[in-house]
Amino acid sequence: MTSRDSEDVLGTAAAWRAAGETVALATVVETWGSSPRPAGSRMAVTASGRMAGSVSGGCIEGAVADAAKQTMATGAPQLLDFGISDERAWEVGLACGGKLKVFVEKLS
Template sequence: MTKTPNIAAPPRIDDPDDILERAAAWRAAGRRVALATVVKTWGSSPRPVGSQLAVDDKGAMLGSVSGGCIEGAVIREAMEAMEDGRARLLEFSVSNEQAWEVGLACGGRVEVFVERVE
């Protein structure tokens, strides 16, 4: 009989509690924080609607809004949102290269809402 290792259930890599807890903890520590949330997807987008990414003013992040292909651009926008306090809606797709210089390798399209935690 094979032996099953006694491992505790690992934390979920995209646990929404964790992401929001971290955002709240960063705020409580006096850091500026922005939240990015996938609000709409078309085609084969890598992360479902509701997926979130928390970013602080040092560029620390937790969570994801894609398989990694648009996070860089989202973090840049999140930094700007921390500065100006304006919520914004970002759209990414393969055909939208000139706007963002990033694309979704999977051929999907995704809308990401970015807001500052006040």
């Protein structure tokens, strides 16, 4: 188990909220094929750019963080859909191919 796996993402997000930060939570809700993280994996993001946890082992975290910032600004949740064929996987950063859906919501 890595430190990312054992990290208390919900606890960290709650502490950031308690400290006055605006926080969004991203959760892997579905996976198909080879996926870097299982369903239920979480990542918390603050408006100031802090992140805890992982939804992909690093390959789509930037895109999820950008979506989280948009969700924090608008309050509207998002369902993100990432997928790529094995042939193009390395080009776009999903080294393992596969597909995953990530739900992003603002914590209140």
